[in-house]
Amino acid sequence: MSSTSTNVDLRLMSEKDLEFVNTIRNHDSTRKFLRNTNLISLEDTKLWFKSTQPKWFIISCDGNDVGYIRTSQDTAETICIGCDIDVDKRGNGYARAAYKKIISDLYDKGYIVIWLEVFKNNNVAMNLYNSIGFIEINSSYKDERQRVTMVHIRK
Numbered sequence: 001m002s003s004t005s006t007n008v009d010l011r012l013m014s015e016k017d018l019e020f021v022n023t024i025r026n027h028d029s030t031r032k033f034l035r036n037t038n039l040i041s042l043e044d045t046k047l048w049f050k051s052t053q054p055k056w057f058i059i060s061c062d063g064n065d066v067g068y069i070r071t072s073q074d075t076a077e078t079i080c081i082g083c084d085i086d087v088d089k090r091g092n093g094y095a096r097a098a099y100k101k102i103i104s105d106l107y108d109k110g111y112i113v114i115w116l117e118v119f120k121n122n123n124v125a126m127n128l129y130n131s132i133g134f135i136e137i138n139s140s141y142k143d144e145r146q147r148v149t150m151v152h153i154r155k
């Protein structure tokens with residue numbers, strides 16, 4: 001069960017984090033909710049990291065890494081975010097706490113649109129996003145999967 005007091009830290013992902021990220025990303029329960037559902041080798045993940053220099057963040061709690069925040073399509077005013085949590089660490093409030101932290105940080109940095117994409121059948125993620133202030137603005141089907149675009153509304 002989630003706790004409202006869950007405290008997480010975010011640090012910029014570096015090359016040494018890639019194995020951790022790759023393991024979570026490749027787990028069946030994660031991949032099935034990603035756009036690209038293929039397994040990705042650690043080698044390819046390292047090449048991707050070197051060539052694109054992504055600004056992703058490792059989520060940790062009490063010094064233990066529990067998951068990561070993805071960012072993409074960053075224009076310095078608008079940004080797409082996402083999050084995957086280690087399989088054994090789900091349901092402890094880590095994603096909720098990490099989203100709250102990154103969203104607050106992004107607004108502080110001057111971002112005006114924070115958005116995400118989620119598959120409609122991802123009930124856990126849909127519940128989470130609805131509860132932290134995202135609303136659906138669009139929906140589309142690709143390969144018979146319904147993808148929802150959501151944007152964060154600042155209170």
Ligand SMILES: CC(C)(COP(=O)(O)OP(=O)(O)OC[C@H]1O[C@@H](n2cnc3c(N)ncnc32)[C@H](O)[C@@H]1OP(=O)(O)O)[C@@H](O)C(=O)NCCC(=O)NCCS
Nearest residue numbers: 002030033084085090091092093094095096124125127128
């Ligand atoms: C979606 C995901 C990131 C949520 O991470 P998490 O740390 O387990 O989520 P939290 O513990 O912070 O839970 C936050 C909210 O999610 C929802 N939620 C969590 N577990 C749930 C479950 N088993 N059933 C239904 N809703 C659930 C609830 O709304 C919950 O809030 P509450 O506990 O106050 O009711 C995680 O399950 C995950 O990594 N899933 C696989 C990859 C994925 O789907 N990524 C997102 C792609 S858009």
